[in-house]
Amino acid sequence: MIHVALAVGFRGLKKSFTNLAFVLPALMFPVIFFVGFAGALSDVDQLPGFDYAPGYETFQFGFVMLQSAAMAGVFTGFGIAQDFERGFARRLMIAAPRRSGIIVGYAITTMIRWFFNTLVVVAIGLLIGMEILGNPLELFALVLLGLLVSLIGTLWAAGVALRLRSTQAGPVMQFPIFLLIFLAPVFVPIDLLTGWIHAVASVNPFTAFIEGARSLLAGSTDEVAVAFGIAVPLAALAGIWALTGLRSAERG
Amino acid sequence: MTAAAQIAFLGRRAFLRSIRQPGQMAFALVFPLFFLFVVASGLDRAASLPGFPADSYVDFMFAIPFVHGALFTALNSGIELGRDIDTGFLNRLALTPARGIAIMLGNLAGGVALVLIQYCIYFAGGLLMGAHFEAGLLGVPVLFLLAALGAVAIGATAMTFALRSGSPEAVQGIFPLFFVGLFLSSMNMPRNLMENSWFQWIATVNPVSYLIEGLRSLVIVGWDPEALAIGFGVVLGAIVLALATSTHAFRARMTRT
Numbered sequence: 001m002i003h004v005a006l007a008v009g010f011r012g013l014k015k016s017f018t019n020l021a022f023v024l025p026a027l028m029f030p031v032i033f034f035v036g037f038a039g040a041l042s043d044v045d046q047l048p049g050f051d052y053a054p055g056y057e058t059f060q061f062g063f064v065m066l067q068s069a070a071m072a073g074v075f076t077g078f079g080i081a082q083d084f085e086r087g088f089a090r091r092l093m094i095a096a097p098r099r100s101g102i103i104v105g106y107a108i109t110t111m112i113r114w115f116f117n118t119l120v121v122v123a124i125g126l127l128i129g130m131e132i133l134g135n136p137l138e139l140f141a142l143v144l145l146g147l148l149v150s151l152i153g154t155l156w157a158a159g160v161a162l163r164l165r166s167t168q169a170g171p172v173m174q175f176p177i178f179l180l181i182f183l184a185p186v187f188v189p190i191d192l193l194t195g196w197i198h199a200v201a202s203v204n205p206f207t208a209f210i211e212g213a214r215s216l217l218a219g220s221t222d223e224v225a226v227a228f229g230i231a232v233p234l235a236a237l238a239g240i241w242a243l244t245g246l247r248s249a250e251r252g
Numbered sequence: 253m254t255a256a257a258q259i260a261f262l263g264r265r266a267f268l269r270s271i272r273q274p275g276q277m278a279f280a281l282v283f284p285l286f287f288l289f290v291v292a293s294g295l296d297r298a299a300s301l302p303g304f305p306a307d308s309y310v311d312f313m314f315a316i317p318f319v320h321g322a323l324f325t326a327l328n329s330g331i332e333l334g335r336d337i338d339t340g341f342l343n344r345l346a347l348t349p350a351r352g353i354a355i356m357l358g359n360l361a362g363g364v365a366l367v368l369i370q371y372c373i374y375f376a377g378g379l380l381m382g383a384h385f386e387a388g389l390l391g392v393p394v395l396f397l398l399a400a401l402g403a404v405a406i407g408a409t410a411m412t413f414a415l416r417s418g419s420p421e422a423v424q425g426i427f428p429l430f431f432v433g434l435f436l437s438s439m440n441m442p443r444n445l446m447e448n449s450w451f452q453w454i455a456t457v458n459p460v461s462y463l464i465e466g467l468r469s470l471v472i473v474g475w476d477p478e479a480l481a482i483g484f485g486v487v488l489g490a491i492v493l494a495l496a497t498s499t500h501a502f503r504a505r506m507t508r509t
Contacts, residue, residue, distance in 0.1 A: 028428040036435030039451030043441065047297050128450070171279070182290040188297060197293040 001098035008092070008105025009112075012079070016113050026075055027117050030068035034060060034121050038128065041187060049192050054218050057130035062214035065118055066206070067181050069146045072114040073153020076106050077173040080161035084249075089165075093250065103158055103242050110154045111147050118146065133219035141224060142216040148231040149209055153177060155238035162245030180206045205230045258354035259361055266362020270328060280324040281370060284317030285377045291316075291440070292381065298441075305442055306472040307384070314383040315467035316439055317374040318395065319460070321367055322403035323430050327423065329363035330410020334420035337505070352502050356495075360407045367403045371396045386474035394480070395470050401487045402463050406430065408494035415501035437461040462486040 017023060038060040045056040052059045083089040089102075096102055122130075134142065157173040164172065184206040185193055193201055201207045212227025253261070271277060292310035299309045306312040336342045345355060375385075375392065385391065414423045436451070437460040446452040455461050466483015469476035 024425070025428055028432070032428065032432055032435045035451075037440070039436070039448050040438075040440040040446055040455070041295070041298070042447040042451075043301060043445050044295070044298055046301060128448070182286075182294075185294070187291075187294045192297050193294065194296060195293065197290070 001101035001104065004096045004098055004101025005104035005108060008102050009108035012076075012106060012109030013112060015079075016109060017116075026072065026113060027120060029071065030064050030117055030121050031124060033067065034064040035124065035128070037064070037187070038125070038130070044188060047188065047192060050188060052189065052214065052218065054131040054133050055129075057125055057128060058132060058217050059214060061121065061125050061130055062217050063184075063186050063210055064121060065142075065146055066149050066209050066213055068117055068121070069114050069150035070153035070177050070181060070206075072110050072117070072150050073155070074157045074173050074177055076110040076154050077157020077161045078167060078170055080106060080158055081165060081167045081169055081173075084161070084165035085167060089249070099246055099250065100243060103155070103246060106158060107151055107154045111150050114146065114150045115143070132217055134216050135219065138216045138219060138221070142213055145209065145213055145216070145224075145227055145231065148228070148235055152231065152235050152238045155235065155242040159238070159241035159245035162242065162249040165249060180204060184210050186210075205234060253349065255351055255354050258350050259358045262350070262355060262358025263361030263365065266329065266332065266359050267365045268362075269332060270325070270362065270366050276324075276328055280321060280328070281373060283324070284320035284370075284374060287320065288313050288317050288374075288378065289381060295440070301445060303442075303445055308382065310378070310381050310383045311472050312442075312468065313440075314378045314385070314471045315395075315399075315464055317378065318371055318399035318467055319402060319434065319439075319464060321370045321374060322399055323406055323434065325363050325367045325370065326403040326405075326407035327410050327427055327430065329359055329407045330414045330423040331420045333359050333411050334414035334418065334423045337414065337418040338420060342505070346506060352506065353499075356408075356411060356498060356502060359411065360404055363407050364400050364403055367400055368396060371399060383471065385471055387470040388474070391470045391475070395467060398463070398466055398470075398480070398483055398487065401484070401491060405487055405490035405494050408491060408498045412494065412498040412501045415498060415505045418505070433458060433460045437464055439464055459486045459490060 016026070038057040041060070042056045044050065045052065045059070080089065083092070092102060093099055132139070156177065160169055160173045163169075183197065183200045184204050185201050190198065190201050190207060190211070208223065208227045208230045211223040215222045215224055288310070292308075292313045295309045295313075298304065299306060299312065304312075333342075336345075342355070375395075379385070385395075387394065410423055410426065413426050414420070417423065436454045437458045438446075438455045439460075443452055443455050443461065446455065462482050463486060466479050466487075469479035469483070473479070
């Protein structure tokens with residue numbers, strides 16, 4: 001399985017980093033969201049009740065980091081669907097002795113690609129004055145949380161792609177993730193949300209991830225256990241979803 | 253066949269081709285309204301910032317779906333032209349008496365017809381979300397006109413890319429560039445309330461800000477001659493520039509053919 005995973009992972013990384021058409025969109029969207037939101041909305045931290053010590057840039061970074069992690073997984077799902085349409089995935093399945101390694105390979109690609117993109121966003125953030133108050137251990141936990149969210153996104157999108165095996169399935173992969181991401185406290189803390197969006201955000205698992213990430217960036221461990229407590233079982237569920245998708249693809 | 257008839261014929265073709273792609277149509281309709289919905293809900297409290305120019309954030313954001321719609325649909329026009337080049341349709345069209353200007357304007361006209369229908373839906377959707385439109389009934393056609401001119405400017409720019417590259421993928425690849433223009437503007441916050449001076453500077457030199465502010469003035473102020481004059485001026489200038497470059501690219505493409 002490891003050989004299959006490494007081969008698929010290497011192919012994905014080569015494709016990701018040598019083709020500008022793949023590199024730029026995946027990199028530009030988190031950068032645009034981060035600079036656009038953090039730059040334009042920095043005055044929002046003047047709102048009464050907005051209490052986040054590192055500042056609005058860091059507040060937005062917590063969101064953008066996890067948003068890009070989840071969306072990186074969705075982009076991988078598009079790639080899997082494309083591989084099926086071009087017949088490559090069929091050949092891959094015939095050649096692979098342990099097919100679950102294919103999913104692991106795609107997940108490795110996504111996580112490495114996401115990590116690289118996040119480094120670029122961090123560099124831009126530091127340039128525009130973002131402050132990170134977390135210690136190295138907290139930052140390690142932050143990266144781990146990002147990798148878990150990326151894994152959840154990949155396994156979800158892979159499960160859809162393996163079942164539907166067409167790029168037409170793009171909206172099915174993208175839209176639920178998009179809903180989860182934006183129905184969370186994106187621009188202000190959850191206490192400042194009112195009405196229906198507060199109710200939805202309160203039960204949205206992505207809220208726990210964002211709050212955990214923002215805590216770690218601020219040098220605190222509040223909400224971190226909740227974030228991991230939700231992310232780990234969700235990743236396991238998404239893993240089952242992807243593996244049953246693989247079985248569906250094997251049946252044709 | 254007169255040039256006008258050619259434009260109408262090719263415009264109809266572009267329009268029908270777009271509405272026969274329900275996936276693209278649905279995205280161009282749903283995304284702008286969804287974005288308005290979530291951003292306006294998430295940033296509702298921002299309307300209480302001192303000096304905020306609108307009564308509610310949904311009023312402030314009401315103009316944005318029109319710009320999003322213009323972007324998606326106009327970019328699709330460019331992508332379709334790229335596909336026409338890729339499949340050889342443009343070469344076959346060049347053998348007919350169709351004039352170059354009719355081919356280009358026809359492509360743009362199809363996109364404009366489509367965005368005007370989308371604008372009706374965005375307008376109704378925004379009102380349903382609780383937005384108020386200060387300019388009244390007479391302001392609606394002005395809002396649609398300014399936003400549609402924005403679509404023409406974007407569409408003509410996308411056509412230039414299509415004509416230069418001859419590839420729909422290349423036109424699709426410029427989408428993030430337009431997205432940069434949109435996000436680094438006064439889309440989310442008035443320029444005078446931007447705390448970061450570097451961002452305020454970018455938003456000030458970004459022409460998209462003036463299109464948005466012209467559209468927004470109709471929603472939150474009513475009739476603001478200055479904002480409208482600047483909005484129309486910037487958009488018309490962008491159209492002249494984009495049409496000049498796309499005409500040049502068209503000639504170059506036809507010479508190569």
